[in-house]
Amino acid sequence: MLITYREAIRQALRELLKDPTVFLMGEDIGAYGGAFAVTKGFLEEYGPERVMDTPISESGLVSAAIGAGMAGAHPVVEVMTINFTLLAFDALVNHAAKIHGMSGGRVNVPLILRTVTGSGNQLGAQHSQNIEGHYAMVPGLKVLAPATPADAKGLLLSALYEPNPVFIAEHFALYNTKGEVDEERAFVPINKASVLREGTDITLIAYSRMAIICMKAAELLAQDGISAEVLDMRTLRPLDLDTIFTSIAKTHYAVMVEETGKGTSIGGSLIAEVQEQIFDELKGPIRWVAGLPVPVPYNKTLEREAIPSPDSIARAAHELLKA
Known part of the structure; x- marks a missing residue:
């Protein structure tokens, strides 16, 4: 069935709500229908006890x-954008992520947090921040970033069966x-990456919207006779x-692609794992294509320049293969 990303999430939420222990809560998710509908x-379908509008207090x-x-x-919590999760950082990082471990495994915190990430x-x-990488550094959280x-x-369906917190970043x-x-x-395993496109010459690694952008970059590379494999990480923790x-x-060559800047991402950790564990498989250094290390500009042209594009990804691949 051909449906939108939004409708796919709506279908999953309806499945989750078949479980009587599940309820939704968040800012404007009821009468307004959510910031992204x-x-x-x-609210009309399930009532206010299952779909709860909350005050504008992410920490609360x-x-x-x-x-x-x-x-x-x-x-199942909806925080309007990932930027506002910073107001709940203490609750997520110091409590939700740690209670299970600090209780010796005796106490679980089943919690799904959905939020919206992305610039552009x-x-x-x-x-316009992409700070899901911050949360991917936190033991006790599982962090997902679906692209399709x-x-x-x-x-989202699989997240229901996790006994502890799951953080989902939707672009x-x-x-x-x-x-x-x-x-x-149709469950998708939480700890499994996806091969969106098979190739033999170079591997493009990304997640969320950048995985789709990498598919476009792979098409550009194909025009030059380069076969690029595209990996969608899907899960940022665990990798x-x-x-x-x-x-x-x-392929023996790889390009890591992220929308955010290098200082706030998961890419550095992944690159370190590759260098440490399979260094001998590399025929060249891993290239890292990321957002510019600046606050994302409001100006449309400047914003576009701050984010990786199919052209910039393809250019990095060409430079690596020619080195």
């Missing part, structure tokens, strides 16, 4: 969700993109290193 109509709503999870419920829509620096409608649905630019999605409960290592062992 993901929960439009849910995430803390309440932690308590609800510890008490036996399974809250002229929303200004404070609303099928993965947006399947990863705003993907909500209207379409893709084939199984009408049934599926086996799939990444297998691809690099085949």
Whole structure:
């Protein structure tokens, strides 16, 4: 079935709500239907006890969700954008992520947090960050960044069966993109990367919207006779290193691509793992194509220049292969 990324998430949420312990909570998710219309109509369909509008207090709503999870419920929290998760950083990092370990495994915190990441829509620096990499550095959290409608649905379905917190970053630019999605409960494993395109000459590694941009870069490279394999990481924590290592062992060249700058990303950790564990498979250094290390500009032209593009990715691949 061909549906949008948004509709895929809506389908998954309806599946989750079949579990009586699940409820949704967040800012404007009820009467307004969510900032990106993901929960439009849910309040009328499920009622205010299952779809809860909360005050504009990210720390408060995430803390309440932690308590609800510890008490036996399974809250699904929507934080309007990833920028606002910083206001709940203490609750997420010092409490949600640590309670299971600090209790010797006796207490779980079943909690799904959905939020919106991404730049490219002229929303200004404070609303255009890609800081999911920060959360991917936190033991106790699982961090997902789906790029396709099928993965947006399947990863969210799988998150219900995780006993501890799952952080899902949904790129705003993907909500209207379409893709084939199984009408049934098509689960996607949380710890497995996806090969979007097979190739033999070079591996392009990315997640979220950049995985789609890498597909376009692969098309450009194909015009020059270069066969690029595109890996969608899907899960930032835990990393599926086996799939990444297998691809690099085949192509011997790799480009890591991220929308965010290098200082706030997961790419450096992945590159370090490759260098440490399969260095002998590399025929050249891994290239790292990332956003510029600046607050994302509001100006449309400057913003576009601050974000990796198919051309910049293809250019990096050419430079690596020619080196």
